[in-house]
Amino acid sequence: MNRRKFIPLAGLALVASLAAAAPDEDVLGKSQGYPAQSAGPAFSMFKEEFKVGTFSHMDKAFWPRTVKAPPVPSDLPAGDPLPALTYPFEGKNYTVDDFFARQRVTGLLVIKDGKVVLERYQYERRPEMRLASFSMAKTVTGLLAGIALRDGLIASLDDPAEKYASELKGSAWGPVTIRNLLRMSSGVKWSDKVGPGLASDGARLAVESFFRRGRGGASAVSWVKDSDHPQGTRFNYNSAETFALGVVLRAAIKQDLGTYLAEKLWQPMGAEADATWLIDASGLEAGNCCLNARLRDYGRLGMLLANDGMWNGRELVPRDFLLDATDAERQPDYLRPRKASQFFGYGYQTWLYPYKTRTFQARGLFGQELIVQPESKVVIVIASVLKAPDVPPEIFVERNYFTGAILKALGGKTDLYR
Numbered sequence: 489m490n491r492r493k494f495i496p497l498a499g500l501a502l503v504a505s506l507a508a509a510a511p512d513e514d515v516l517g518k519s520q521g522y523p524a525q526s527a528g529p530a531f532s533m534f535k536e537e538f539k540v541g542t543f544s545h546m547d548k549a550f551w552p553r554t555v556k557a558p559p560v561p562s563d564l565p566a567g568d569p570l571p572a573l574t575y576p577f578e579g580k581n582y583t584v585d586d587f588f589a590r591q592r593v594t595g596l597l598v599i600k601d602g603k604v605v606l607e608r609y610q611y612e613r614r615p616e617m618r619l620a621s622f623s624m625a626k627t628v629t630g631l632l633a634g635i636a637l638r639d640g641l642i643a644s645l646d647d648p649a650e651k652y653a654s655e656l657k658g659s660a661w662g663p664v665t666i667r668n669l670l671r672m673s674s675g676v677k678w679s680d681k682v683g684p685g686l687a688s689d690g691a692r693l694a695v696e697s698f699f700r701r702g703r704g705g706a707s708a709v710s711w712v713k714d715s716d717h718p719q720g721t722r723f724n725y726n727s728a729e730t731f732a733l734g735v736v737l738r739a740a741i742k743q744d745l746g747t748y749l750a751e752k753l754w755q756p757m758g759a760e761a762d763a764t765w766l767i768d769a770s771g772l773e774a775g776n777c778c779l780n781a782r783l784r785d786y787g788r789l790g791m792l793l794a795n796d797g798m799w800n801g802r803e804l805v806p807r808d809f810l811l812d813a814t815d816a817e818r819q820p821d822y823l824r825p826r827k828a829s830q831f832f833g834y835g836y837q838t839w840l841y842p843y844k845t846r847t848f849q850a851r852g853l854f855g856q857e858l859i860v861q862p863e864s865k866v867v868i869v870i871a872s873v874l875k876a877p878d879v880p881p882e883i884f885v886e887r888n889y890f891t892g893a894i895l896k897a898l899g900g901k902t903d904l905y906r
Contacts, residue, residue, distance in 0.1 A: 508585075510610040511592050516540050516873060522612060525549055527699065533854075534684040539873040540594060543854070544617040547780050550698050552764035553746040553773060555754050555781075562758025562800075564784055567603025575893035577886045584608075587890050591883065592855070595619060595783045595871040600898045602791055602865070607783070611873070618764060618780040619871040622852030625765070625779040626730045628753075628789070630670055630837030632737055632745060634809035635752050641740045642666060649732060653739040655706035660715050661732040668719045669733040670813075670836035671823060675717040678726045682853070682877050690727050697731065697768040698778050704768025706735045720820075723828040727776040730837060734775025745773040757792050757799050759785045777852070783869055786858055790867030793848075793860045809836075814848040814860075816840045831888075845901040853877040859891055864900035 510516075517523055517537040524541035525531050527549050533542070542549055574581040582590070584606070594613045598606040609615070621628075636642045642652070649669060650662035664674040680690040693709065696702030709728045716724075734745060741748050746765045754763060763785060766778035792798075793814070797805030812818050813836035816825050825833035825842030832849070833840035841847040850858040855872030868891055874883065892902040 508589065510588070511590065512536075513611060516592070516611060518611070527551075531699075532684065533877070536875070539854070540611045540613070543620045543871075543873055544594065544613055546620045546766065546778065547618060547764035550766045550778075551700060551768075552780070553744060553767050553771075555746045555759075555763040555765055555779075556750045557759040557762045557785075558755040560758070561760035562788065564599075564760070564788065565603050567600055567605045570598055570606040570894070571897050573893050573897045575886075575889040577889050582890075587886075590886070592873045592875070593870060594873055595869070597783045597787045597867075597869040598894055598898075599787050599791060599867040600865060604784075604787070605898070609783075613871075615782065615784065616761070617782070618761070619783060619786075620852070620856065621779040621781065621786070621850075622777050622854060622856050623727070623730075624786070624850040624852040624856050624858055625775070625777050626727075626837045627850035627858070628749065628779060629730050629734055629737065629745070629775040630813060631753065631805050631810075632741075632748055633666060633670060633733060634806050634813065634836070635748075635804075636737060636741050637809060638806045639741075641742075642736075645670065649736045653706060653732075653735045655739075656710055656732060656735060659706075659710040660712045661709060661728075664719050664732070666733070666736060669729050669736070671720075672723055672726050672729050672834060672837075673720050673823070674724075674726065674729055674732075675715045675719040675721065676712055676724075676726070676728070677714040677716045678712065678724065678728050680725055680727050693728055693731060693776070697772075698766040698774045700769045702768075703770060705770035705772050706732075707770075708768065709735070721822065723823055723834055725829075725834075730776035731774065733837075734773060737775065738772055744771065745775060753789070753792070753804055754785075756802065756804050757788050759788060761785060783871060786869045787867055790858050790860050790869060791865075794862045794865050794867055796862060812836060813838050814840065815846055816842070831884075842904050843901065844903045847895075847900075847902075855879055855883070855887075857887075857891075861895055861900045864895065864898060866895055866898050866900045868894055 522540040524545040645667035660676040696708040763781035828834040855874040857870040859868040
């Protein structure tokens with residue numbers, strides 16, 4: 489079947505938008521056709537002129553494993569267009585067009601009740617391009633842990649990591665439970681800060697994993713020996729936590745994470761195209777990052793989560809696990825919204841909004857977002873090429889007003905409970 493027939497009519501709205509100037513398009517390499525980098529000594533995620541091209545061709549810059557799509561994709565039809573809306577920011581009201589003119593967004597997809605109500609791209613990106621997830625992949629790794637638990641390949645989330653991955657024995661990760669890895673609550677001493685030229689634990693992990701300048705696998709994190717706090721007592725956002733979880737998962741399921749993802753999620757939910765997942769020198773997927781997929785397939789994943797793990801009457805992700813992962817009321821106090829961070833709470837590899845209505849997010853560096861509100865069946869996907877890896881406060885606040893306006897326009901709720 490020709491997959492092009494599934495291009496939503498809502499996507500036709502993108503054609504007119506491409507004529508308008510995108511923010512910083514000259515700095516981002518428009519005159520050079522938005523070039524991509526190749527892996528090598530000079531590679532950097534922070535080079536502005538390569539961001540657009542590289543973030544939509546990560547699997548050409550590095551070493552990918554294919555996550556196979558099914559022969560026939562699930563339908564993703566067009567719905568009624570998103571109602572005209574404005575959002576407030578700094579004393580003014582802005583439109584969707586303004587948002588694109590102000591934010592370095594490569595793609596935006598909005599789904600309501602399983603139908604596309606808005607799809608739009610900038611910087612000459614196209615629907616068939618695979619856009620980088622960065623840390624949105626953490627949420628996927630967390631889902632695979634829940635599936636492995638249901639499949640009996642993990643006996644208990646309270647088992648220590650070293651029960652499954654003997655390579656982690658003797659490291660700080662060995663005695664940490666799978667549940668505390670899911671919650672970023674290992675207590676292990678780690679700095680995840682990333683920046684140009686910054687020598688940090690997070691930078692070392694990248695070098696030793698998908699940059700392939702080390703052996704990969706458990707060796708990329710097993711050098712860590714020290715802890716700051718008892719496990720299960722404090723949140724510390726930590727990419728090594730998810731990487732270690734990936735080591736545990738591969739040992740538990742006895743196959744590649746990408747193959748397991750294809751079998752358990754990508755094919756059953758009817759992805760329209762293969763995804764890719766970057767792997768290290770050992771063949772292990774970087775569980776903390778590095779999935780690459782079409783915007784619409786991130787949207788399909790969001791639809792699955794909005795349906796509490798159900799797809800066409802089949803439970804792909806255990807519902808109770810998913811509620812544990814995404815319901816703020818099910819978290820210990822230190823992980824609740826405005827406790828784990830100034831705004832968000834944290835579940836199982838998932839950020840939790842401080843709304844009365846359950847709303848959660850997968851989030852990645854440079855502004856990648858997958859937002860889900862199950863009650864309203866609204867899914868929002870944003871792909872970006874922000875200047876900084878961490879979203880600056882002013883951009884975060886504007887985006888929050890924008891996505892809140894989308895939720896409310898589509899019958900969702902954003903009432904704060906704290």
